Structure formats: C-alpha cells, structure tokens
Amino acid sequence: MKYFWGLLSFVIAACAAILIRPDLLSFSRDFVLSTPLAQIMSLRVWIAGGLLFAAVALFVFSVVRRKLLGMGRIAAVLGAVLLIFSGIQFGMIAERGISNPGKLGPDRGVSLSSSGNGDITVLTYNTLGGRTGMADVSQLAVSNGADVIVLPETSSAHGQELVDALRESGLDFQQFDTHTSEYDPEFRSTVLLVSRGLGEYEQADIVPDSAAGVSARPVSGQGPVFVGVHPIAPLPALIDEWRSETRSVYSVCSEPNFIMAGDFNSTVDHQLAQGFSCADAAYQAGSGAVGTWPASTPALLAAPIDRVLHDGEHYTGSDAAVVSVGDSDHRGLLVRLSVKK
Structure with a gap:
C-alpha cells in the first residue's frame, strides 16, 4: 500500500511543479489552454494558497498518523514539497508585483502643447x-x-x-x-x-x-x-x-x-x-x-x-x-x- 501512496504523492508533487510554469512543457501548455486549468491559472494566488493549505493539512495528518501508527513519513515529505512549491508560487506573485498606490504620480509626458519627456x-x-x-x-x-x-x-x-x-x-x-x-x-x-x-x-x-x-x-x-x-x-x-x-x-x-x-x-x-x-x-x-x-x-x-x-x-x-x-x-x-x- 505504501507504494501506491508513494506513487500518488509523486503525481501530486509533479502536478504542483508543473503549475509553476506550465508553458515550459508542450503537454502542459495544452492543459493550461483548456478547461478547467485555463480558469484556474487566472487565479495564481489561490493556487498558492491551496498548496499552502494542503501542506499544513498533510503535516497535521502525518503527526497524527505517526502518533497512532508510527507512520506518516510519505505525508510529511509531500507536505514539505507542497510547502516549497507554495512558497515559489507566492514568490512569483511578489516578483510580478503587488504594489498598488491607487493613482499615478505627476504626469510629465505628452500634452496638447508639448511632448514633455515622452511618457x-x-x-x-x-x-x-x-x-x-x-x-x-x-x-x-x-x-x-x-x-x-x-x-x-x-x-x-x-x-x-x-x-x-x-x-x-x-x-x-x-x-x-x-x-x-x-x-x-x-x-x-x-x-x-x-x-x-x-x-x-x-x-x-x-x-x-x-x-x-x-x-x-x-x-x-x-x-x-x-x-x-x-x-x-x-x-x-x-x-x-x-x-x-x-x-x-x-x-x-x-x-x-x-x-x-x-x-x-x-x-x-x-x-x-x-x-x-x-x-x-x-x-x-x-x-x-x-x-x-x-x-x-x-x-x-x-x-x-x-x-x-x-x-x-x-x-x-x-x-x-x-x-x-x-x-x-x-x-x-x-x-x-x-x-x-
């Protein structure tokens, strides 16, 4: 049974990895342009949050399972992997930019009378x-x-x-x-x-x-x-x-x-x-x-x-x-x- 859970964990981890840059593989490019992944990929912050939630849930499950049965290593490892991928997702969001001042600074660009600085x-x-x-x-x-x-x-x-x-x-x-x-x-x-x-x-x-x-x-x-x-x-x-x-x-x-x-x-x-x-x-x-x-x-x-x-x-x-x-x-x-x- 542990081989089944190990294989399942590998598949889940692979899917989480692909969600970081699905455009890098030809088959995942097709998926990201099809239902339901086309809709899901529009909300990357929810993907990051979902991975974080799954990682925490797996850590809790692994602790409980280890206390009761002396097992739970696979769940702990998968939880750690998903936590890393969640961090990468949040890092990508931050790198793309989350600044929102609500308005622009002074305009020194084009006007009807002058090209200004060209902005x-x-x-x-x-x-x-x-x-x-x-x-x-x-x-x-x-x-x-x-x-x-x-x-x-x-x-x-x-x-x-x-x-x-x-x-x-x-x-x-x-x-x-x-x-x-x-x-x-x-x-x-x-x-x-x-x-x-x-x-x-x-x-x-x-x-x-x-x-x-x-x-x-x-x-x-x-x-x-x-x-x-x-x-x-x-x-x-x-x-x-x-x-x-x-x-x-x-x-x-x-x-x-x-x-x-x-x-x-x-x-x-x-x-x-x-x-x-x-x-x-x-x-x-x-x-x-x-x-x-x-x-x-x-x-x-x-x-x-x-x-x-x-x-x-x-x-x-x-x-x-x-x-x-x-x-x-x-x-x-x-x-x-x-x-x-």
Missing part, C-alpha cells in the same frame, strides 16, 4: 456597458494624465460622451471603435481614444473583429500603433473560441512598435502558453499581480486580466495603479509608459 499614460477600463460612467472615467483620465484610453464593453455612443467630457476639460481625443451596432450587446463593443497630443491617427485593421479589437496607427508613420482588445471569456462551452481569440490578440506581439490594452480575459500564463512574449507594463511597474476581476474580490485575490502590453523595445512601464470607480465588475488599470533609454 505615454494608458487607461483601460471594462465599463460593463457604461456602469462605470463616463464622468468617472473622465475624472480618472484627467487626474492621471491619460493619453490613450481603452474601454471594453463600451458603446460608440458612450465613447463620444467621454470625448465630449474630456473636451470640456481642455483635452482633445480621437475616437476609434469596433463599429458595433447600437442594437448589439455592448460587451461586443470596444472603444479606443487617442489624444491628439500624440499626433493624427487613423483606424487600422490589426486584430480581428471576433476579439472585439480596435486599432489605430499614426498617419505620419511615426509613433506606436495603439490596440484595444476584448477576447471572449474562457467559459467551458466557448473554450475553443477563447483559445483562438486570445491567440489572435497575442499575435500582435510581432508588431514592431505597439501598445495594446484592454480586457484580455487571460493572464501572462496564458500568453506564455500561447507562445508569445510581450512586455507587460504593469509588471515592469511593480503591479503585475494586482487583480482587476472580479471587482467584488480584494485586488490581491482577483485575476489580473486587464493588461497593458507593448513590444518592449521603445517603452518601459514606470508607474501603475489599479483603480475602482462606478459599478463595473472590473477594476481599471492605469499605466505610465516611459521612453526606453
């Missing part, structure tokens, strides 16, 4: 059909110096409302969107606003409509391409569509100079499993593990699925904050990108 500030907020109102979004944008705003689940009409509100504050934004019909559900619509301080932009076709993607490129050819995305959620019945849409979204990583933001409905672990290496601005700024969904859960226990990515050659994330206003089920993410020296 670009990005705000992405899934408004849940405007339940986070445009007045709240406008206040966030103005107070944090946002130059690019991406609003998943936001209609074109709401986008125009925000443009008008920002104009009243002396800011001029160009609007791009997915041209979703007003009769369609608002979750299919994504709005992208780009400050005219960054120059004139025109709508481009970089990500497919199926991923609720919208993009804009500089008319002059100088400057980053901006992309807003919102692939479908990884519901069990829609997992194939989710896998396809997230792959098309992360394929933007091959663009030479891009800044992409939105509700990715996926984390860096899914990105790596898809085989793409994008620079994560929130991670660079020390906030990569702060969760944005669901807003009803403390940020450190939530999933960091609202993200700002870039090619890593032109900019680096220098400041980030996760914010919450209105009644959306998401928090917003603010990131300041500084010109790479």
Whole structure:
C-alpha cells in the first residue's frame, strides 16, 4: 500500500511543479489552454494558497498518523514539497508585483502643447456597458494624465460622451471603435481614444473583429500603433473560441512598435502558453499581480486580466495603479509608459 501512496504523492508533487510554469512543457501548455486549468491559472494566488493549505493539512495528518501508527513519513515529505512549491508560487506573485498606490504620480509626458519627456499614460477600463460612467472615467483620465484610453464593453455612443467630457476639460481625443451596432450587446463593443497630443491617427485593421479589437496607427508613420482588445471569456462551452481569440490578440506581439490594452480575459500564463512574449507594463511597474476581476474580490485575490502590453523595445512601464470607480465588475488599470533609454 505504501507504494501506491508513494506513487500518488509523486503525481501530486509533479502536478504542483508543473503549475509553476506550465508553458515550459508542450503537454502542459495544452492543459493550461483548456478547461478547467485555463480558469484556474487566472487565479495564481489561490493556487498558492491551496498548496499552502494542503501542506499544513498533510503535516497535521502525518503527526497524527505517526502518533497512532508510527507512520506518516510519505505525508510529511509531500507536505514539505507542497510547502516549497507554495512558497515559489507566492514568490512569483511578489516578483510580478503587488504594489498598488491607487493613482499615478505627476504626469510629465505628452500634452496638447508639448511632448514633455515622452511618457505615454494608458487607461483601460471594462465599463460593463457604461456602469462605470463616463464622468468617472473622465475624472480618472484627467487626474492621471491619460493619453490613450481603452474601454471594453463600451458603446460608440458612450465613447463620444467621454470625448465630449474630456473636451470640456481642455483635452482633445480621437475616437476609434469596433463599429458595433447600437442594437448589439455592448460587451461586443470596444472603444479606443487617442489624444491628439500624440499626433493624427487613423483606424487600422490589426486584430480581428471576433476579439472585439480596435486599432489605430499614426498617419505620419511615426509613433506606436495603439490596440484595444476584448477576447471572449474562457467559459467551458466557448473554450475553443477563447483559445483562438486570445491567440489572435497575442499575435500582435510581432508588431514592431505597439501598445495594446484592454480586457484580455487571460493572464501572462496564458500568453506564455500561447507562445508569445510581450512586455507587460504593469509588471515592469511593480503591479503585475494586482487583480482587476472580479471587482467584488480584494485586488490581491482577483485575476489580473486587464493588461497593458507593448513590444518592449521603445517603452518601459514606470508607474501603475489599479483603480475602482462606478459599478463595473472590473477594476481599471492605469499605466505610465516611459521612453526606453
């Protein structure tokens, strides 16, 4: 019987090890992009906590078993292994960044009258059909110096409302969107606003409509391409569509100079499993593990699925904050990108 428990313990330990970096093995990459691991990997802090709980439970079990039967070594060893893997998981979370100041520092970047030091500030907020109102979004944008705003689940009409509100504050934004019909559900619509301080932009076709993607490129050819995305959620019945849409979204990583933001409905672990290496601005700024969904859960226990990515050659994330206003089920993410020296 001890051989059975030994084999079972080995399998459990191997599974715990794979959860650290499932993208490193081909078979585990397939698992992390399938139900239920696709959903589980979005909540790495819960994995770390589950491993810690299992380790403590095994230590208690081994002590009791040793007292009663003089056995329990296998449980103790497995408990020690799971404790180590739990520590590694928590270490990865801390390394990705848990800082959340709630707002950005002073903006010394782009304005309508000056390029400043070249910093670009990005705000992405899934408004849940405007339940986070445009007045709240406008206040966030103005107070944090946002130059690019991406609003998943936001209609074109709401986008125009925000443009008008920002104009009243002396800011001029160009609007791009997915041209979703007003009769369609608002979750299919994504709005992208780009400050005219960054120059004139025109709508481009970089990500497919199926991923609720919208993009804009500089008319002059100088400057980053901006992309807003919102692939479908990884519901069990829609997992194939989710896998396809997230792959098309992360394929933007091959663009030479891009800044992409939105509700990715996926984390860096899914990105790596898809085989793409994008620079994560929130991670660079020390906030990569702060969760944005669901807003009803403390940020450190939530999933960091609202993200700002870039090619890593032109900019680096220098400041980030996760914010919450209105009644959306998401928090917003603010990131300041500084010109790479």
